[in-house]
Amino acid sequence: AQTVTQSQPEMSVQEAETVTLSCTYDTSENNYYLFWYKQPPSRQMILVIRQEAYKQQNATENRFSVNFQKAAKSFSLKISDSQLGDTAMYFCAFRGFGNEKLTFGTGTRLTIIP
Amino acid sequence: EAGVAQSPRYKIIEKRQSVAFWCNPISGHATLYWYQQILGQGPKLLIQFQNNGVVDDSQLPKDRFSAERLKGVDSTLKIQPAKLEDSAVYLCASRVQGSGSPLHFGNGTRLTVT
Numbered sequence: 001a002q003t004v005t006q007s008q009p010e011m012s013v014q015e016a017e018t019v020t021l022s023c024t025y026d027t028s029e030n031n032y033y034l035f036w037y038k039q040p041p042s043r044q045m046i047l048v049i050r051q052e053a054y055k056q057q058n059a060t061e062n063r064f065s066v067n068f069q070k071a072a073k074s075f076s077l078k079i080s081d082s083q084l085g086d087t088a089m090y091f092c093a094f095r096g097f098g099n100e101k102l103t104f105g106t107g108t109r110l111t112i113i114p
Numbered sequence: 115e116a117g118v119a120q121s122p123r124y125k126i127i128e129k130r131q132s133v134a135f136w137c138n139p140i141s142g143h144a145t146l147y148w149y150q151q152i153l154g155q156g157p158k159l160l161i162q163f164q165n166n167g168v169v170d171d172s173q174l175p176k177d178r179f180s181a182e183r184l185k186g187v188d189s190t191l192k193i194q195p196a197k198l199e200d201s202a203v204y205l206c207a208s209r210v211q212g213s214g215s216p217l218h219f220g221n222g223t224r225l226t227v228t
Contacts, residue, residue, distance in 0.1 A: 004156075033214060043203055044117075045157070045219035052214060091156050100145060101170060102217055104156030 002027045002094050006105035013082055014113050020067075021077045021108045023092030031097035034068065034075045039089040039107070048090070051075065053097075087112045116140065118220035120206050126226045132194035135223045139187070139208030145169075147217065148181055148191050149205040157205055163189060196227045
């Protein structure tokens, strides 16, 4: 069974700074997908960024980018020029190729300080 | 595109009572999921439907939880009888077929069992 670990329960950073959230996972599969979701107080899970394991290039979405290290089974999220609206819970998630189930980590509570 | 709709937004019941949650996925999304998110934890999959068939219900406490998706569109999740430990946010998600497609989540229902 796949497991996803987020070792930082809480983080805080000053507005406009850069922050990196960590995620590691365990799987025996070679092809899979990794996701970062954001959950603000409204509770809706919002997709931030997605990475396909067969792609060597790290995914980027505007201020959000990932550092995907397949051999180390590491998938960190970097938020550049952080904004107050980035304050939320962030969840790392794993889905196997051809497997519909999405497995989440325990989350990191990120607070952006004005 | 309209998002995943869930109701009610909040529900408070006493233990041993029954409760039902409703979900309307995004139009055309064949796969539907129910997740349970206990405070401070990541979402845990309860059940997954492909059209109106169950794909995975291995973590659904079947002695008290039930779910259906009769016409392959809307879905209901029921708890009967509720226990204190069922207090959580219940999230519904859907996605189109295709291994790389992300899940789209609703705003969830916050259940409090007293």
